Amino acid sequence: MEGNVRPFAYIAIPAEANVAACYPDTADSDAATTLRELGVTAQSAAWRLGMPEFDQGGGCWARDRPNLGGLPDDQAYATWSSFYLDAKALRPYLEQSAQQRGYKWMSVCVYAFCPQYAYDLGSDVVLLERNIDEVSGMSPGLAMVRGAARQNDGRQWGIDISTYRYWNGGPTTFDDNGRLVTGWSPSVFERSMYAAFMAGADVILNEAAVYGYGAAERGRNPLGVVVGDFADFSMRRHPDRGIPEVPMAILQDHFSGYEPQFGEFDQYPHKWYRKNPYTQGDRMLSGLLEVAYPGYRSWGTIVPNAPWRVAGPDGTLDTQATQAAYRRALAAGDADPRIWEPMGSTRWGESIDVITDRARLDTLLRYRIVVLANSGPTAPDLHADLTEYVRRGGTVVVNASQLVPGPDPLTGVQISAERRPADGVLWSDGTVIPESPFNYVRIVPGRDAEIVATTTDGSPAIIGHKLGAGSVYLTTADRLLDATGRDLLASGLRLLDERQADVATVRVEGPPLQYLVNKVGTSTVVTLINTDVGGSTWQGRLRFRTDAGSAHVNEWTADAPVESLVGAEEVVVDATVPPFGVRVYGIQPGR
Structure with a gap:
């Protein structure tokens, strides 16, 4: 051996x-x-x-x-x-x-x-x-x-x-x-x-x-x-x-025991074998995962209108009768079981790792963006490592509730203990983003702060701060969630969309699906996985970021060449994936 x-x-x-x-x-x-x-x-x-x-x-x-x-x-x-x-x-x-x-x-x-x-x-x-x-x-x-x-x-x-x-x-x-x-x-x-x-x-x-x-x-x-x-x-x-492209890490509490929600019986915000409720950090992590992996909680559920779902006399699910009915549906021979097998998609591809607050600088440096989803306050040693990570060119997204009130050198702001309500955000470009009601932490930005967004009453909602070769984005909405503590705010999603777009080498346009991006030498490879439970063919477009004047594109599962269009700093490929199928597109830039 x-x-x-x-x-x-x-x-x-x-x-x-x-x-x-x-x-x-x-x-x-x-x-x-x-x-x-x-x-x-x-x-x-x-x-x-x-x-x-x-x-x-x-x-x-x-x-x-x-x-x-x-x-x-x-x-x-x-x-x-x-x-x-x-x-x-x-x-x-x-x-x-x-x-x-x-x-x-x-x-x-x-x-x-x-x-x-x-x-x-x-x-x-x-x-x-x-x-x-x-x-x-x-x-x-x-x-x-x-x-x-x-x-x-x-x-x-x-x-x-x-x-x-x-x-x-x-x-x-x-x-x-x-x-x-x-x-x-x-x-x-x-x-x-x-x-x-x-x-x-x-x-x-x-x-x-x-x-x-x-x-x-x-x-x-x-x-x-x-x-x-x-x-x-x-x-x-x-x-x-x-090598998989994984530019972003979400950092959670190490001792959390967090388990993603799924299935018919595990949709409650509980962890440690369903024994304990989610903490504030867990809820923030859950909100982030909801937008990163749309529909992931559908795994293991019974799809709506499944003909084999059987309810008991009291209206609750009869598990044994349902299992038997499912087997009979398969035995009938005229059913396609794939329409009964839901799974989630990816907003940014499988481009995220979940790490914990025990991660040190060597781990942080693997990623270009680190989003904090821990309960806080951030421990001094992690705070120091995050500061050095940013100085070396990294991007950190941190929430005011994860920091200690007072002056904060990482974000360059003065953080108060005061919280106020709001229901909207004004982006720096003038866009008004209506939000579900939320609470935010009052802060006083430093002189060199970039005001990315404010609440509609003018208080800072998202602050940008340059530090060394990198950047810190401070969000003030409590856990970046609405007042119920469940859903990520639309303004938070816009911030993450923009940061992800800064580092992505491929943009995937089309209906939701699961996708992965890899670098193979000088080639970029995109794996497309059709997750549409309705059985539709996926049709979309891949935009590869490159300054090459030409490119050769192959579809790897069939080892067949694919047409592409070379444009300004990108190569565009029209892609299709059969129902419930997989396709792998590789681009080799020319000279």
């Missing part, structure tokens, strides 16, 4: 964790020797998978886990971590480095809050399980696991792709005619694999599935075709996906 470039995972859960009843085939009393005999070292592309789905809501791993309800976030975090390190007796394994163990340790998280903490525990690589409607969706999950990995010295990360669909009560299987019996349509797998790959995942782990027909697995069933085609794309034709 030494020097092996293909990932290799050996599932071996320590017996001390006492979860063997759920994982009967994973016992190895001397996994270190087994791995050593296989030639595995701390430098190999191989891992010991010692904590699969360890943060699960139920099952063996969750047995005897303390109830976190009512605990402050820092205590909930400490209790949760101690349970795995001490009650599950994993501390001796996780406190060692990969070099000390002789191998790397892999963990698989179920919930999106978990990857940061799995790295804290000592994991070398963390996968986040997606593609199951009992947890949140690919967006914003990608941002949370990738951000956690980057914050932890660029450790490896990946996506674990489940085959199980809760709403029809089974894994993805097909009959001998290629008809879906239970699980997800193949297009969900295709879109998930492309998203994970182009987002930069080091590992994509497809959970066990049947890819052929019958007991002998002859030929390829529809899932086998999709997985085989993706393997051909990612491992043979286009193994170099380059």
Whole structure:
């Protein structure tokens, strides 16, 4: 295995964790020797998978886990971590480095809050399980696991792709005619694999599935075709996906335990296994994610007017009857399950990472824009790192409620403790932006401040401040949210739109969809993922920012040339994506 470039995972859960009843085939009393005999070292592309789905809501791993309800976030975090390190007796394994163990340790998280903490525990690589409607969706999950990995010295990360669909009560299987019996349509797998790959995942782990027909697995069933085609794309034709463009980070509270909302039963603003309400910082993070990933909360829901939704006598959802009705709808053979599989889109592409207030300067410097969504007040060491980050050319967007009242050197303003109501914002270009009622913090701007926007009564709403080679934007609306604490203000969205446009290398025009941007050498690659649950073909336009006088454009899934138009400092491509499909456009600028 030494020097092996293909990932290799050996599932071996320590017996001390006492979860063997759920994982009967994973016992190895001397996994270190087994791995050593296989030639595995701390430098190999191989891992010991010692904590699969360890943060699960139920099952063996969750047995005897303390109830976190009512605990402050820092205590909930400490209790949760101690349970795995001490009650599950994993501390001796996780406190060692990969070099000390002789191998790397892999963990698989179920919930999106978990990857940061799995790295804290000592994991070398963390996968986040997606593609199951009992947890949140690919967006914003990608941002949370990738951000956690980057914050932890660029450790490896990946996506674990489940085959199980809760709403029809089974894994993805097909009959001998290629008809879906239970699980997800193949297009969900295709879109998930492309998203994970182009987002930069080091590992994509497809959970066990049947890819052929019958007991002998002859030929390829529809899932086998999709997985085989993706393997051909990612491992043979286009193994170099380059570097994902991720210019923005959203910074949250480290101990938050924040979990994105999703599904039929998890739309409430709760976290830590549904036990505790969102904090003010969590609500700001949620508001930002709502605009960055429109519709992400629809993942795992039952689409409106689904014919298989069954209500009980009291009008509430009858889960078992609904699952049975879904299976009958699939068995009838005339239904397209793809219209029942909603997922979110991306306003700015998968161009965001979620990091925490434990991030230091080296992490901040990975990004061109950092938006604070922590509860505050900002700790002195983070405040100092943010100041240096801006001096070196970064852009920070911070809210007055995250800063201590008094003079603030980062923003160049005097911050008061006074709050006032407002219901509109006047932009510096004269545009009036009506807003839902909100409260704002009174500030006194410095002499060199740029007044980007005011409330309609003339008080500063957004202030720009130059510092060294970078800029700070201070927003005064409380958490940048309306008075209900839920929705991001339209003026805040305009500020973020403008900052994102400053750094984007591609502008995607057209109906909502999920997209990703990568740099492959001198080429720019855009992956377009059609998320329209209505089944429409996506038609739009890509505007690549370049000063090249010519360009060559290829569509990678078909390896076919595409026409383009070279204009003033841009190359324009008319793009289409079939219903529920994926297309990948790469532009190579000429000389």
